[in-house]
Amino acid sequence: MKSSPSEFEIFWRTVLARAYPRVVGLSRNLSWLFFDFAFPLVGTFAMVFVYQGLHAPRQYLGFVVMGGGMLAFWQNVLWTMGTQFSWDRGNGTLELMAVSPTSFEAVLLGMAGGAMIMTTLRAVAIIVLGSLLFKVTYNLGGLPPAIGVFLLTLAALYGLGMLLASLFLYYSREAWHLGDAIQEPVNFLSGLYFPVHALGAYVGGAASLIPVTLGLDAMRQFLLPGTPRFLDPALETVIVALEIPLFAILAVSSLRFMEVRARREGKLISKWS
Amino acid sequence: MVLALARTWSGYRTAVRLGWLVSSNWTSPVPFVIYTIIRPISGALILVVMYNVITGGRGNTRNYLAFLVIGVSFWAFVTEGVSDFAVGILEDRGRFKMLKYAYLAPLRFPVFLVGRASSKLTSAVASVAIVLVVATVGLRLPINPLSVDYPLLAIACLLAFISVMAFSIALSVVLLAGRDAYGYGEIMAQVLYIVSGAIFPISVLPGPLAFFASLSPLVYWLELTRRSILHGRVYEMFPGLSDGEVLTRLALATAGTVLLGYLVYRWADRQARWKGYIDMDAAQ
Amino acid sequence: MPRTPNPSSDASRLAVETRDLGRVYKTRNETVTALSSVDLKVREGELFGVLGPNGAGKTTLIKILVTLLLPSSGTAKVDGLDVVREFRQLRSRIAIVSGGENAGYGLLRVREQLWMFSQFYGIKSKVAYARIDELLERLGLASVANRQISGLSSGMRQKMNLVRGLMTDPRVLFLDEPTVALDVGAARDLREEVSRWMAEDPTRTVILTTHYMQEADDLCDRIAIVNRGRIVIEGTPQSLKLEVQRDVVVDLQLEPGVPVLDRLREVAGVGAASVREEDGLDRFSLLLADDAVLTNVISAVERSGRRVAGLAKREPTLEDAFVKLVGRSMTEEETQ
Numbered sequence: 009m010k011s012s013p014s015e016f017e018i019f020w021r022t023v024l025a026r027a028y029p030r031v032v033g034l035s036r037n038l039s040w041l042f043f044d045f046a047f048p049l050v051g052t053f054a055m056v057f058v059y060q061g062l063h064a065p066r067q068y069l070g071f072v073v074m075g076g077g078m079l080a081f082w083q084n085v086l087w088t089m090g091t092q093f094s095w096d097r098g099n100g101t102l103e104l105m106a107v108s109p110t111s112f113e114a115v116l117l118g119m120a121g122g123a124m125i126m127t128t129l130r131a132v133a134i135i136v137l138g139s140l141l142f143k144v145t146y147n148l149g150g151l152p153p154a155i156g157v158f159l160l161t162l163a164a165l166y167g168l169g170m171l172l173a174s175l176f177l178y179y180s181r182e183a184w185h186l187g188d189a190i191q192e193p194v195n196f197l198s199g200l201y202f203p204v205h206a207l208g209a210y211v212g213g214a215a216s217l218i219p220v221t222l223g224l225d226a227m228r229q230f231l232l233p234g235t236p237r238f239l240d241p242a243l244e245t246v247i248v249a250l251e252i253p254l255f256a257i258l259a260v261s262s263l264r265f266m267e268v269r270a271r272r273e274g275k276l277i278s279k280w281s
Numbered sequence: 282m283v284l285a286l287a288r289t290w291s292g293y294r295t296a297v298r299l300g301w302l303v304s305s306n307w308t309s310p311v312p313f314v315i316y317t318i319i320r321p322i323s324g325a326l327i328l329v330v331m332y333n334v335i336t337g338g339r340g341n342t343r344n345y346l347a348f349l350v351i352g353v354s355f356w357a358f359v360t361e362g363v364s365d366f367a368v369g370i371l372e373d374r375g376r377f378k379m380l381k382y383a384y385l386a387p388l389r390f391p392v393f394l395v396g397r398a399s400s401k402l403t404s405a406v407a408s409v410a411i412v413l414v415v416a417t418v419g420l421r422l423p424i425n426p427l428s429v430d431y432p433l434l435a436i437a438c439l440l441a442f443i444s445v446m447a448f449s450i451a452l453s454v455v456l457l458a459g460r461d462a463y464g465y466g467e468i469m470a471q472v473l474y475i476v477s478g479a480i481f482p483i484s485v486l487p488g489p490l491a492f493f494a495s496l497s498p499l500v501y502w503l504e505l506t507r508r509s510i511l512h513g514r515v516y517e518m519f520p521g522l523s524d525g526e527v528l529t530r531l532a533l534a535t536a537g538t539v540l541l542g543y544l545v546y547r548w549a550d551r552q553a554r555w556k557g558y559i560d561m562d563a564a565q
Numbered sequence: 566m567p568r569t570p571n572p573s574s575d576a577s578r579l580a581v582e583t584r585d586l587g588r589v590y591k592t593r594n595e596t597v598t599a600l601s602s603v604d605l606k607v608r609e610g611e612l613f614g615v616l617g618p619n620g621a622g623k624t625t626l627i628k629i630l631v632t633l634l635l636p637s638s639g640t641a642k643v644d645g646l647d648v649v650r651e652f653r654q655l656r657s658r659i660a661i662v663s664g665g666e667n668a669g670y671g672l673l674r675v676r677e678q679l680w681m682f683s684q685f686y687g688i689k690s691k692v693a694y695a696r697i698d699e700l701l702e703r704l705g706l707a708s709v710a711n712r713q714i715s716g717l718s719s720g721m722r723q724k725m726n727l728v729r730g731l732m733t734d735p736r737v738l739f740l741d742e743p744t745v746a747l748d749v750g751a752a753r754d755l756r757e758e759v760s761r762w763m764a765e766d767p768t769r770t771v772i773l774t775t776h777y778m779q780e781a782d783d784l785c786d787r788i789a790i791v792n793r794g795r796i797v798i799e800g801t802p803q804s805l806k807l808e809v810q811r812d813v814v815v816d817l818q819l820e821p822g823v824p825v826l827d828r829l830r831e832v833a834g835v836g837a838a839s840v841r842e843e844d845g846l847d848r849f850s851l852l853l854a855d856d857a858v859l860t861n862v863i864s865a866v867e868r869s870g871r872r873v874a875g876l877a878k879r880e881p882t883l884e885d886a887f888v889k890l891v892g893r894s895m896t897e898e899e900t901q
C-alpha cells in the first residue's frame with residue numbers, strides 16, 4: 009500500500025494550490041487589476057472630498073486615507089472569501105473540493121492568501137496615492153507598533169471572513185444579500201471614514217466586535233497625531249488579539265456545522281438554488 | 282404596426298416582471314430591506330457622522346447637512362439604475378443563462394433592457410422616500426411635504442431617469458464584453474458619485490474634473506431636487522443660476538447623454554454579436 | 566464486449582454496499598422521494614452500471630455514495646467505510662466525474678488545473694505532474710496541456726475531467742453520466758480509457774450511471790436498472806436480456822399519422838411497446854408473446870388508418886429488456 013499524505017500535508021498543499029489561480033489570475037487577467045484598484049480608490053477619494061467640502065482639518069484626510077487602506081482588506085475578506093464559495097458552488101468546484109480529503113479551512117486560507125498580494129498592493133496604492141495627493145503627514149515613529157496591530161487585525165479579520173464564508177457554504181443567493189447587507193453598516197460602524205471616537209462609548213463599544221474598528225483606531229493613534237482617543241491603543245491591541253481565537257473558533261465550528269447541514273439538505277450538490 | 286406595438290408592450294412588461302423577480306429574489310422583503318433601507322441609510326449615517334465630527338452640528342451649517350442627505354438619498358436612482366442594473370444583466374448571463382434567450386426572443390433587446398431598468402428605478406423611488414422620511418424625523422431636517430415643488434421635482438427626475446437609463450443600457454452592453462465585468466457597474470456609479478455633486482459640491486474637485494462634472498446631467502438634477510425640496514434652506518452649488526437655467530442645462534445634458542448612449546450602444550451591440558459575448562460563460 | 570470480472574480479484578470484498586437506502590428531498594412546496602429501499606452490493610473489481618431514465622435517482626445515489634449528500638434512511642458503505650460516519654477517511658479513496666461538469670477556473674491551463682485538484686489530495690507535485698502528463702498523453706490531450714481550460718471543447722473538457730478522476734488513483738471511481746452530450750468519438754475514447762484503467766488493477770471498481778443503453782451493455786459487468794428511485798432489476802447484461810429471450814422482438818415502421826402507441830399496448834400478447842422518430846418515420850419496438858400476435862398488431866395499425874413502411878424481427882437487446890421492465894423507453898417522457 010502506498011503511504012497516504014498526512015492531514016498537514018494536504019492542508020498546506022491545498023492552501024498553495026488554491027492561492028495559485030488567484031496569483032496567476034493577476035497576470036492573465038489585467039482587467040481585474042483595474043477593477044481592484046479603481047474601486048476602493050474612488051470610494052476613498054469621494055470621502056476625502058466630502059471632508060474638503062466641509063473644510064475639515066488636514067488630519068481628517070489622513071483618517072480617510074488609512075480607512076481606505078483598511079477598506080481594501082475588509083472588502084477582500086467579504087467578497088473574495090465569502091462570495092467565492094458561492095461561485096464555486098455554481099460551477100461545481102465546491103463539490104469537488106468537498107469530496108476531496110482536504111478541508112474548507114485550507115481552501116479558504118488559500119483563497120484569501122492568494123488574493124492578499126493584490127489586496128496589499130491595493131491598500132499600499134491607496135495610502136501612497138492618497139497621502140501624496142492630499143498631503144497627509146504621518147508620525148513614522150509609530151510605524152512598528154502600527155504594523156504589529158495591522159497584522160493582528162488581519163488575522164482576526166480573516167477569521168471573520170471564514171465565518172462569513174461558512175454561511176456561503178449553505179446559502180447562496182441569500183448570502184450575497186447578507187454580504188451586501190453588512191458591507192455598508194460595517195463601513196459605518198468600524199469608522200473607516202472617521203475616528204470611532206465619534207460614535208460614542210456604546211455604539212463604538214458594540215462596533216469593537218468588528219476587528220477592523222479597534223485595529224484601525226489603534227493604527228491611527230500610532231501614526232496620526234491628534235487622533236481622538238477612543239481607548240488606549242495598547243488596550244485596543246490586546247482586544248484585537250483576543251478576537252483572533254474568538255473568530256477562529258467560531259469560524260471552524262460554523263464550517264463544520266454548515267457542512268453537515270449542507271450535506272443533509274443537498275446544498276453541496278445543487279447548483280444555483 | 283399595432284401588433285408590433287402590442288408585442289413590444291407585452292415584452293416590456295415581461296422584462297419588468299423578470300427584473301422584479303430576479304432582483305427581488307422572488308421571496309421575501311429581505312432584499313428590499315437591504316437595498317432600499319439598510320444600505321442607503323448606512324451610507325447617510327457615515328456622512329452625518331462626518332458632518333457632525335467637523336461642524337459639531339452647529340445651526341448655521343445645517344443647510345450643508347440637508348445638501349448631504351438629499352444627495353445621498355436620491356443617489357439610489359443611480360445605484361439602482363447603473364450598478365445594480367448592469368450587474369443584473371451580467372447575472373442573467375452568468376447565473377441564469379437566460380440572457381441569450383432574452384436576446385433571441387422576438388422581443389427586441391433594448392425593450393428588454395428598458396424593462397429591466399424600469400423595475401430597478403421603481404424600487405429606487407421607494408428607497409429615496411424612506412431615507413428622506415427617516416432623515417426628516419431623525420435629523421429634524423425642515424422638510425415639509427406640503428411645500429415641495431413637485432412639478433419641478435418630477436421634471437428633473439424624469440430627465441434624470443432618461444439619462445440614467447441611457448447611460449446604464451449602454452454601459453451594460455459594454456460590460457458584456459468584459460470577462461469579469463462584475464463590479465465595473467459599481468465603479469461607474471462610484472465615479473458618477475464623485476462627479477455629480479451627490480455628497481459634496483463639485484467646486485471641491487480639482488479643475489479638470491470639475492469641468493467634466495459640469496457636463497453631467499446628474500449635477501443639475503441633484504441641484505434641482507434639493508431646490509425643489511428645500512428651496513433657500515439647502516446649500517446650493519449654482520447660486521448664480523435660476524431654477525429655469527438649471528433645468529435648461531439638465532435638459533441639454535440629458536440630450537447629450539442619450540445621444541452618446543445610443544452611439545455607444547450601437548457600437549457595443551455590434552461587438553457583442555460579433556464576438557459572441559451574449560452567451561459567454563464568465564467563469565473565474 | 567463485456568469484460569469478464571477479473572478472476573484474481575477478491576470477490577468477497579464489497580466496494581459498495583447499501584442497505585435500505587433512501588433519500589427524500591424537501592423543497593418549499595413539495596417532497597420528492599428520489600431513492601427508496603435501495604439494496605446494492607458491488608464487488609471489488611466490478612464495473613457496475615446504474616441505468617435509468619432522467620429523474621430516476623441515479624445522481625442522488627452517486628452523491629450519497631461520494632459523501633456529498635446524506636441519506637434520509639438506510640446505510641451505505643464504500644470500500645468498507647460508512648459514508649455518513651467515516652466520510653473523512655473515505656474521501657481520499659474515491660473520485661467522481663460527472664457529465665457536463667464545468668468545475669475549475671477558466672484562466673488556468675489544463676495541466677495547472679489538474680495539478681490544483683491533485684493538491685487537494687496532498688499528492689506531491691512531482692508525482693502529480695508525472696501522472697497528469699501520462700494520463701493526458703493517453704487521452705490524446707498532450708497537445709492542449711498548456712491551453713486555458715476556458716478554450717476547451719466539451720469533449721476535451723470531459724477527458725480532462727476524467728484525468729482528474731483517475732490521477733488520484735481512487736479505489737472506487739464514480740462516473741455520473743460521463744459521456745452525456747459528447748460526440749461519438751470522444752465518448753468512445755472515454756469508455757476505452759475507463760476499461761483500460763480497470764484492466765490495469767483488478768481491485769479497482771467503477772460505478773457508472775448512464776441512460777445510454779449501449780454504453781451499459783458494452784462496458785458493464787453488472788447492471789442495476791433504476792426507475793423512480795427503486796432498483797427494478799439487477800444482473801449481468803446477458804441475464805437481463807434473458808428476460809426478453811422468449812419474446813418475439815419486432816421493429817415496426819409506420820408513416821406519420823395519429824398516435825397509436827397506447828392502442829398497440831392494449832393488443833393482447835404485446836408485452837411492451839416503445840417508439841422513437843427517425844427519418845420521418847415512427848419506429849416502434851414491440852415485444853410480442855409469440856409470432857401469432859403480429860397479425861393482431863397489424864390489424865390494429867390498419868384500423869387506425871396508418872401505413873406500414875417496414876417490418877422486421879430482430880434479436881432482443883438490453884433496450885427491449887428495459888422497456889419490458891420499466892414499461893417505457895429510456896427517452897420517452899413519463900406521463901402521469
Ligand SMILES: Nc1ncnc2c1ncn2[C@@H]1O[C@H](COP(=O)(O)OP(=O)(O)O)[C@@H](O)[C@H]1O
Pocket residue numbers: 274278590591592597598599617618619620621622623624625626
Ligand atoms: N436538490 C434537489 N432538490 C429537490 N429535488 C431534487 C434535487 N435533486 C434531485 N431532485 C429530484 O430527485 C429525483 C431524482 O433526481 P436525480 O437523482 O438527479 O435523477 P437522475 O440522476 O437519475 O436523473 C428527481 O425527481 C429530481 O427532480
Ligand SMILES: [Mg+2]
Pocket residue numbers: 623624625741742
Ligand atoms: Mg443525473
